[in-house]
Amino acid sequence: MSKCTMAARVGDVLIGDGGHIVVQTMCDTHTSDVEATVAQCVRLAEAGAEIIRVTVPGMDDVESVRRIKEALRAKGINTPLVADIHFSSNTAFAVAPIVEKVRVNPGNFHKDHSEAIRRFRELIRICADNGTAIRVGVNHGSLGDYITNLYGDTPEAMAKAAMEWVGICAEEDFHDVVVSLKSSNTRVMVDAYRCFNSEMTAAGTVFPLHLGVTEAGNGDSGRIKSCVGISTLLSEGIGDTIRVSLTEDPEAELPVARYLAARYERRIVSSMTSVSIQGRKAFATYHSPSFETLLMDVSCDFGKRLLDKELDDLELSGEYMDEAGNPVSIEASGKGAYLVDELMQAARRRFYRPEYISCPGCGRTMYDLKAALAEVKAKTSHMKDVVIAVMGCVVNGPGEMADADWGYVGEGNGKVSIYKGRTPLMRHVPENEAVDRLLELIEGDGSI
Numbered sequence: 001m002s003k004c005t006m007a008a009r010v011g012d013v014l015i016g017d018g019g020h021i022v023v024q025t026m027c028d029t030h031t032s033d034v035e036a037t038v039a040q041c042v043r044l045a046e047a048g049a050e051i052i053r054v055t056v057p058g059m060d061d062v063e064s065v066r067r068i069k070e071a072l073r074a075k076g077i078n079t080p081l082v083a084d085i086h087f088s089s090n091t092a093f094a095v096a097p098i099v100e101k102v103r104v105n106p107g108n109f110h111k112d113h114s115e116a117i118r119r120f121r122e123l124i125r126i127c128a129d130n131g132t133a134i135r136v137g138v139n140h141g142s143l144g145d146y147i148t149n150l151y152g153d154t155p156e157a158m159a160k161a162a163m164e165w166v167g168i169c170a171e172e173d174f175h176d177v178v179v180s181l182k183s184s185n186t187r188v189m190v191d192a193y194r195c196f197n198s199e200m201t202a203a204g205t206v207f208p209l210h211l212g213v214t215e216a217g218n219g220d221s222g223r224i225k226s227c228v229g230i231s232t233l234l235s236e237g238i239g240d241t242i243r244v245s246l247t248e249d250p251e252a253e254l255p256v257a258r259y260l261a262a263r264y265e266r267r268i269v270s271s272m273t274s275v276s277i278q279g280r281k282a283f284a285t286y287h288s289p290s291f292e293t294l295l296m297d298v299s300c301d302f303g304k305r306l307l308d309k310e311l312d313d314l315e316l317s318g319e320y321m322d323e324a325g326n327p328v329s330i331e332a333s334g335k336g337a338y339l340v341d342e343l344m345q346a347a348r349r350r351f352y353r354p355e356y357i358s359c360p361g362c363g364r365t366m367y368d369l370k371a372a373l374a375e376v377k378a379k380t381s382h383m384k385d386v387v388i389a390v391m392g393c394v395v396n397g398p399g400e401m402a403d404a405d406w407g408y409v410g411e412g413n414g415k416v417s418i419y420k421g422r423t424p425l426m427r428h429v430p431e432n433e434a435v436d437r438l439l440e441l442i443e444g445d446g447s448i
């Protein structure tokens, strides 16, 4: 069957059909704080964001989105805006005429699947009338019962769910569609996109894909996890737009996303100077201009091969330049062994510390997420074989933390809920006690 590769127009930006890899990010300001959101959008656009998403928790925020867009256009900033919708189809209908793209998981529109489909068709009609694109965002951990009952909570289920939604778009002759199938688990994420890409190819119509490792966390581990998942797919020609999700200021996501786009558009090359393979172990030498470049190069050079079990181990040597411009030995500094440990964990081959899942935060975030993640990490780093999620809001956090063993979820008003798997064990815990309560629960559980 011949293949038709689609492109989606999002304002002035074209996503897909062999175009450049579009870099995007998301505000973490409250959308109702128009001034702060406009200021952050300006900084993000200046830092290279080609598309910016803002959360729209409810109808009250729709007018704020209009004011944000007007203020940006008045400043000469034409970066397309995406409205992030969870659950409320009415909010999606109201904001769709204002923004350039709406991000929805249509399965969340209603518990009754046929009603969810009806509302999605309605959204398509509104978007078609207003020249607004749609991102269908199917996340691991938030699939509807109708699909998990058939396929489990699996990459295949994510792909099947997405196929149904793009099929409805095709039936409605609506083609400004981008699809994401995110997971914080790089194995699940890569498998879901590969499966969906194959299914679209077999069906004959390939819609553009938005890549991301969701809830990747922060720091080196968040960057490595994002690079492993995204680079694996980009190296196979899968993916048209990317977001690196970090539990940091959104500005910090953009250098990593720009690196990935540049690398897979072949505008930059790795700083690896030599590599040899002995058995199933690679020995690689680098001369990197910075530690961050080394980290991203190593993740892209070896992430896919470790994830796909083409290699079992890695040893790094050479040097990188520190911030003062002095060379640092990769072996003698211990950074080589550290990066290999982190890469093994990101590729889900060897777990040497807890696995942390944490959302990037957005306008729904109910507390100081970055400080909470830092404290949880500091107090649990000695543990092994445990997955801990730190999430910004009770509305979406529990659903988005997927396969976490434990969840630490902000409620707002200085309170936190603590989950074991999907079950809330404690609610309304004061923030200043919550990490200690979490520790007591994990240590008392006897499963670590």
Ligand code: SF4
Binding pocket: 359, 360, 361, 362, 363, 364, 365, 366, 391, 392, 393, 394, 395, 396, 397, 400
């Ligand atoms: S879980 Fe985090 S990123 Fe997701 S909606 Fe809540 S605060 Fe925003």
